[in-house]
Amino acid sequence: MRNVFYSFHYANDAVRASQVRHMGVITGNEPCSDNNWEAVKRGGDLAIQRWIDKEMVGRTCLVVLVGSQTCGRKWIDYEIKHAWNNNKGVVAVKIHQLKNFSGLQSTEGGNPFAGFNLTNGTSLSRVAKVYNPPYYDSKDVYKYIHDNLPKWIEEAIAIRKAY
Template sequence: MAKSVFYSFHYDNDVYRVQLVRQIDALTGAPEITGQNWEEVRFKTEAAIQNWIDKEMNYKKAVIVLIGRRTAKRQYVQYEVERAWSMKKPLLGVRIHGLASLSDGPDSAGDDPFTALGMTGVPVFDPTQKDCYGRIDTKATFNELRRQLPYWAEQGVVRWP
């Protein structure tokens, strides 16, 4: 049975990579968010956005931060991480910069969002695979992610009292 998770990510930069993660189908996340419904949510008040996040996260078993180049600096990713921590949800990160995007190939790795928030001990997994020339191999990275994601999803840490 697939584990129900909340995916935290930077929409503008990584939405296509996130859709690739969703295609793996090893885990179930929040309903697919489209550009249209994200536009509806993001232009609401900060309180309304936080309420939406809280509602989506509430019944999930774990929170996985899908880490791209700019993820650590995103206001709502930071809110989601802090909220998951306070709710004592298992929390972990998975780097997705090695996946292809719709407009180009792989990206550069981003900062660890947990370290940026002063949190230690939260695992960050990296499926990035390289070819014999040292270039990121997006297909091999996707295959490694597909192979490892169910196992990694069980490795999240929870805040102690």
């Protein structure tokens, strides 16, 4: 099992992300408790950056869990850039069709790798993969992610090694 760092928009997608993080097919970063996260945030941007950097040590891949408002968020962008620049695989999985506690699905978000360019000028969105489960039913989406996530992570790691 790979050890990955999950990146997601907490306010909108914590419940959906939790479903993926607790599938048991990948070892992932443990969630920071609300109290600890508030303490980190009070430390300002540098404290958040240090927390992210520390949490990414020993990870082999960044998995961006994409909801409706994931793209373009400051810290998700930082995590993508940090992971790629530190030779970690990067992959994104759209989770908008998983249900939250209220039983609601969300709208599809964009490609979180758009806007990033590699040193050779190639757009990261042309290199890193974004997977969008081809189902509408939340249970089917869950199963699809469960069955494919390890393969997607291995592919992301191989892609990163090729660059």
